[in-house]
Amino acid sequence: MHADPTGVLAGAHFMDGDHACSEGAMAAGCRFVAGYPITPSTEVVERIAERFPYIGGIFIQMEDEIASSIAIQGAAWGGIKAMTVTSGPGFSLMMEHIGLAAITETPCVFVDVQRAGPSTGLPTMPAQGDMMQARWGSHGDYEIIALSPNSPQECFDLTIQAFNLSEKYRVPVLFMMDECVGHMIERVVIPPAEEIEIVERRMYGGPKEGYQPFEAGRDLVPLMVKAGDGYRIHVTGLTHDERGYPNMSVGAQAKLVQRLVDKIRLHADEIVQFQEHDVDDADVVVVTYGITSRTAIPAIEQARAKGMKVGHLRLVVVWPFPEKRIRALADRVKAFVVPEINLGQMVYEVERCAAGKSKVILVPHGGGTVHQPKDIYTAIEKSLRGK
Amino acid sequence: MAEELYDIEVAVPENPIESFLRMDRMPHIWCPGCGIGTTVNCFARALETSGLDLDKVAIVSGIGCTGRVAGYVRLDSFHTTHGRAIPFASGLKLANPSLKVVVYSGDGDLTAIGGNHFIHAARRNLDMTVILINNFIYGMTGGQVAPTTPIGASASTAPHGSFEEAFNLPFLAESCGAVYVARWTAYHVRHLTKAIKEALLKKGFSFVEILAPCPTLYSRRNKLGDGLDQMVYYKNSSEIKNGAETKSVALDLQGKIIVGKFVDKERPTYIDAMNEHFRKRLGDRYIPSDENKEPNPCLERKSRSAASAGRASF
Numbered sequence: 001m002h003a004d005p006t007g008v009l010a011g012a013h014f015m016d017g018d019h020a021c022s023e024g025a026m027a028a029g030c031r032f033v034a035g036y037p038i039t040p041s042t043e044v045v046e047r048i049a050e051r052f053p054y055i056g057g058i059f060i061q062m063e064d065e066i067a068s069s070i071a072i073q074g075a076a077w078g079g080i081k082a083m084t085v086t087s088g089p090g091f092s093l094m095m096e097h098i099g100l101a102a103i104t105e106t107p108c109v110f111v112d113v114q115r116a117g118p119s120t121g122l123p124t125m126p127a128q129g130d131m132m133q134a135r136w137g138s139h140g141d142y143e144i145i146a147l148s149p150n151s152p153q154e155c156f157d158l159t160i161q162a163f164n165l166s167e168k169y170r171v172p173v174l175f176m177m178d179e180c181v182g183h184m185i186e187r188v189v190i191p192p193a194e195e196i197e198i199v200e201r202r203m204y205g206g207p208k209e210g211y212q213p214f215e216a217g218r219d220l221v222p223l224m225v226k227a228g229d230g231y232r233i234h235v236t237g238l239t240h241d242e243r244g245y246p247n248m249s250v251g252a253q254a255k256l257v258q259r260l261v262d263k264i265r266l267h268a269d270e271i272v273q274f275q276e277h278d279v280d281d282a283d284v285v286v287v288t289y290g291i292t293s294r295t296a297i298p299a300i301e302q303a304r305a306k307g308m309k310v311g312h313l314r315l316v317v318v319w320p321f322p323e324k325r326i327r328a329l330a331d332r333v334k335a336f337v338v339p340e341i342n343l344g345q346m347v348y349e350v351e352r353c354a355a356g357k358s359k360v361i362l363v364p365h366g367g368g369t370v371h372q373p374k375d376i377y378t379a380i381e382k383s384l385r386g387k
Numbered sequence: 388m389a390e391e392l393y394d395i396e397v398a399v400p401e402n403p404i405e406s407f408l409r410m411d412r413m414p415h416i417w418c419p420g421c422g423i424g425t426t427v428n429c430f431a432r433a434l435e436t437s438g439l440d441l442d443k444v445a446i447v448s449g450i451g452c453t454g455r456v457a458g459y460v461r462l463d464s465f466h467t468t469h470g471r472a473i474p475f476a477s478g479l480k481l482a483n484p485s486l487k488v489v490v491y492s493g494d495g496d497l498t499a500i501g502g503n504h505f506i507h508a509a510r511r512n513l514d515m516t517v518i519l520i521n522n523f524i525y526g527m528t529g530g531q532v533a534p535t536t537p538i539g540a541s542a543s544t545a546p547h548g549s550f551e552e553a554f555n556l557p558f559l560a561e562s563c564g565a566v567y568v569a570r571w572t573a574y575h576v577r578h579l580t581k582a583i584k585e586a587l588l589k590k591g592f593s594f595v596e597i598l599a600p601c602p603t604l605y606s607r608r609n610k611l612g613d614g615l616d617q618m619v620y621y622k623n624s625s626e627i628k629n630g631a632e633t634k635s636v637a638l639d640l641q642g643k644i645i646v647g648k649f650v651d652k653e654r655p656t657y658i659d660a661m662n663e664h665f666r667k668r669l670g671d672r673y674i675p676s677d678e679n680k681e682p683n684p685c686l687e688r689k690s691r692s693a694a695s696a697g698r699a700s701f
C-alpha cells in the first residue's frame with residue numbers, strides 16, 4: 001500500500017531530525033498526535049501542530065506525558081494511527097503505558113529524543129541513556145521494537161518504518177532519537193507518495209458471532225477491530241484470554257505473555273536491521289547506534305589507515321537486538337568496541353552474545369555531547385593489543 | 388418534571404438489563420451490599436431509553452472496584468490504567484467522534500491519581516459522560532483514604548480518622564467547566580437513571596457523581612452498618628435541590644446530602660471549537676479529520692433539557 005499523498009511533502013528539504021520525524025509520521029499516515037512540550041523533542045509536535053490542520057490530523061497538547069501516552073492508545077482503538085513524542089523525564093512518565101500498549105496489543109509509536117539524565121539532567125544536550133529503559137522500562141514481561149536513526153533523512157525514513165512495524169506486529173514501537181540527531185539540519189529527500197510503502201492496520205471484518213479479539217493466527221498477531229464497529233470488544237490491561245476477558249490464572253498469564261513475547265522474538269529475523277561495513281575481514285568490530293555511528297567513522301577510518309582490521313556494525317533496529325549476528329561474529333573476531341553516550345547499556349547485550357568468546361570494550365560517555373573520535377580510536381587500538 | 392421521571396419503565400417480566408451485560412462474565416466480583424451494581428442497573432436503563440445506538444457507545448474505566456464496570460457491560464469497553472480513563476477516552480473520542488464515550492470509574496481513580504485529567508477534560512469540554520462512583524474510599528486496594536473521605540472517617544491508611552478536607556466534586560466539576568453536573572445516590576434509582584440518560588444525551592463534558600455504599604471497607608469499618616444501612620442514610624439524609632449552587636453541596640461524615648441536577652448549560656465542545664477555529668483561521672485549507680466530516684449520528688439526538696440553550700434548565 002502506498003502513502004496517502006495528503007501527508008507527503010515530497011521534494012528535497014533542509015530540515016532537522018525532529019521535523020523530519022514529524023514528516024515521516026505524516027507520510028506514514030499518522031493522524032493523531034498527543035504530546036507535552038519537552039526539550040529537545042518539542043519541535044516534533046510543533047511541526048505536527050502546524051501541519052495537521054491541513055492534512056486531516058488531530059494534535060492535542062495534553063496535560064502531561066502520562067495523558068499523552070494513553071490518549072494515543074484511545075485514538076488507535078478509535079481507528080487511527082497515533083504517536084506521542086517526548087524526552088527525558090517525559091519518557092519516564094510514559095512507562096506504564098508502554099506496558100498497556102504491549103498487553104492490549106495497541107499499535108502506536110513513542111518517540112524519545114534522548115537527552116542527558118538522570119532527572120532533569122542536561123535538558124538541551126544529547127545522551128543515549130534511555131536504551132535499557134526503552135527495553136525494560138515498564139513492569140512485567142513484554143517485547144517492544146525500537147529503532148535508532150542517525151540522520152534527519154533516517155528520522156523521516158525510519159519513522160515510517162516505526163509505524164509500519166507497529167501495525168504489522170500490533171506492538172508499541174519506540175523511536176529512539178537523541179538531541180544531536182533531533183537538532184541536526186541536513187538534506188532530507190521525501191519521495192513522492194507512490195514510492196512510500198505503508199502498512200495499513202490489519203482489520204477483522206468477519207462475523208460478530210464467536211469473534212475473539214485476541215485470538216491470533218500463525219503469525220501470533222491478532223487482527224484488530226475498532227470501537228464502533230459493532231463487535232462490542234473488551235480490552236483490558238489485566239491478563240486476559242482470547243475473548244479479551246480477564247483471566248487471573250497462571251495458565252492464562254503464561255499463554256498471553258508468551259505470545260506477546262514470541263510474536264516479536266520469533267519474528268526477530270524479519271525485524272532486526274543493521275548495517276555493516278568492512279566486517280568480513282575484521283579483527284575488531286565497532287558496534288554503534290544513533291549519533292554514535294557517525295562519531296565512530298573517523299576513528300574507524302583512522303584505524304584502518306594504520307592497518308588495523310576494523311569493521312563497523314551499526315544497529316538500526318536496536319530492539320530486538322541482532323543476537324544471531326553478534327554471536328556469529330563473536331566466533332571469529334577478537335573484540336567488539338561499543339561506544340555509547342551512557343555509562344554502559346547496549347554493551348551488556350553485546351557481552352551477552354559474545355559470551356566470553358571475544359573481548360567487549362565499552363567506550364562510555366556521560367552525555368552532554370558526543371564522543372571524541374580519538375577515544376573510540378584508542379579503544380580500538382587497545383582491543384587489538386594482548387591476545 | 389415528575390411525569391418525565393416516571394416514564395422510565397421499571398417493572399418488566401425478565402431482567403431487561405441482561406442484554407447489556409456480558410452474562411458470560413457473571414458472577415461479578417462485587418461484594419454483597421456493594422452499591423456499584425445498582426448504579427450499573429441505572430446506567431443500563433438509561434442507555435436503553437436514551438435511543439443511542441449501542442454499537443456506537445464505548446465505555447472506558449480506570450482501575451478499582453468501579454473500574455470493573457467496563458468489563459461487565461456489553462459495549463465496546465476499555466479497562467485502562469489507574470486514573471487514566473479520561474485521557475484514553477479523550478483520544479478515543481477525538482479519533483472517532485461518532486462514538487458516545489462514557490467514563491465509569493471510582494472517586495480515587497478519577498480525582499486522586501486522575502484528578503489532573505479530570506479537570507483538563509472538563510476545561511476543554513471534551514464530549515464525554517463521566518460517571519463517578521463515590522464510596523468515600525479506595526475499595527479495590529482495601530479501604531485506604533481517598534480525596535473524598537469525610538473528615539473524621541477512618542480508613543486503613545488513616546486509622547485515626549481522616550483530617551484532610553475532602554473534595555466537593557460537583558463544585559470541582561463546575562468550576563472546571565463541566566456543562567452538566569448532577570449528584571445522586573444509589574438509593575435514588577429513578578432520579579439517577581434519568582440523570583445518566585440526560586448526561587448521555589448532553590453534548591460536552593457531563594458529570595454524574597453517585598454516592599454508593601462500600602459496606603466491606605467503608606461503612607462497617609466506620610460502624611455505619613452494612614449496605615442497607617447506608618441506603619437508609621442516603622434516603623433519610625438526602626435533600627433534592629436541583630439548581631443548588633455547587634459550592635454549597637460539600638459532604639461531611641453522615642451529614643446531609645444535597646442531591647439533584649446542579650448544572651445544565653451549553654458551551655462549545657472541544658471538537659466544535661477546534662473545527663470552528665480552524666475554519667475561521669484557515670478557511671478552505673482546513674481539512675478536518677475524516678470522522679469529523681461526517682455528521683455525528685448519536686449527537687443528532689438532542690436532549691430535552693438542552694433545548695433551552697444558554698441557560699440552566701431544571
Ligand SMILES: Cc1ncc(C[n+]2csc(CCOP(=O)(O)OP(=O)(O)O)c2C)c(N)n1
Binds near residue numbers: 469494496525
Ligand atoms: C499506578 C497505580 N497505582 C496504584 C494502583 C493500585 N490501585 C488499584 S485500584 C486503586 C484505588 C481504587 O479506588 P477508587 O478509584 O476509589 O475505586 P473503588 O475501588 O473504590 O471503586 C488503587 C490505589 C494501581 N493499580 N495503579
Ligand code: SF4
Binds near residue numbers: 421422453604
Ligand atoms: S470493596 Fe467495597 S466497593 Fe469494592 S466491591 Fe466490595 S463493597 Fe464494592
